[in-house]
Amino acid sequence: MRTASLVIKDLSPDVANVIDSVVLDADERHRRRIVLTGEKGTRFVLDLPKAVSLQNGDGLVLDDGTIVRVEGKPEPLIEISAPDAPALARLSWHLGNRHTEMQIVGEKLRIRRDHVLEEMLKNLGATLHPVDAVFEPERGAYGHEHSHDHRHSHGHGHNHDHRHEHDDGHGHG
Numbered sequence: 001m002r003t004a005s006l007v008i009k010d011l012s013p014d015v016a017n018v019i020d021s022v023v024l025d026a027d028e029r030h031r032r033r034i035v036l037t038g039e040k041g042t043r044f045v046l047d048l049p050k051a052v053s054l055q056n057g058d059g060l061v062l063d064d065g066t067i068v069r070v071e072g073k074p075e076p077l078i079e080i081s082a083p084d085a086p087a088l089a090r091l092s093w094h095l096g097n098r099h100t101e102m103q104i105v106g107e108k109l110r111i112r113r114d115h116v117l118e119e120m121l122k123n124l125g126a127t128l129h130p131v132d133a134v135f136e137p138e139r140g141a142y143g144h145e146h147s148h149d150h151r152h153s154h155g156h157g158h159n160h161d162h163r164h165e166h167d168d169g170h171g172h173g
Helices: 085-097 115-123
Strands: 002-008 020-025 030-037 043-053 059-062 067-072 074-081 103-105 108-112 127-134
Touching: 020 059, 030 059, 059 074, 074 115, 085 108, 085 115, 115 127
Parallel strands: 002 043, 020 067
Antiparallel strands: 002 059, 030 043, 059 067, 074 108, 074 127, 103 108
């Protein structure tokens, strides 16, 4: 079976040796090692040195030099807007405080559909609009990336020099 061990970020659309594409949602695009099958049937092992977040438009270089393009799979999302920048910042703070994956799209935010968060956002004055779109959440600012799997969100084994401090009234600390 062929192997892909190199990622080309933001592959140019006119690259000639693209032979196939894989369509993956945001969680499926956060990978290190997995067997994938392209839309045209190309089967290969993605084998990277560390887990990375593949983005819509990246290329996976196979061991024979051919490339499989990564395409983001549309997901059910909620698009969030606010009347002004301070209100949007406040909404962002509330989502971040809940460790919610979020995408910034111009002056709007996007999150995965979640009725509890949607109710909270409405109560905070947000305007919500459901969309099906490729989800490209912001990634960690400390040089590493956290998976959507919340088992790895806190108390994980790799070393950081930052601390999570919360004053949100629900007893973390």
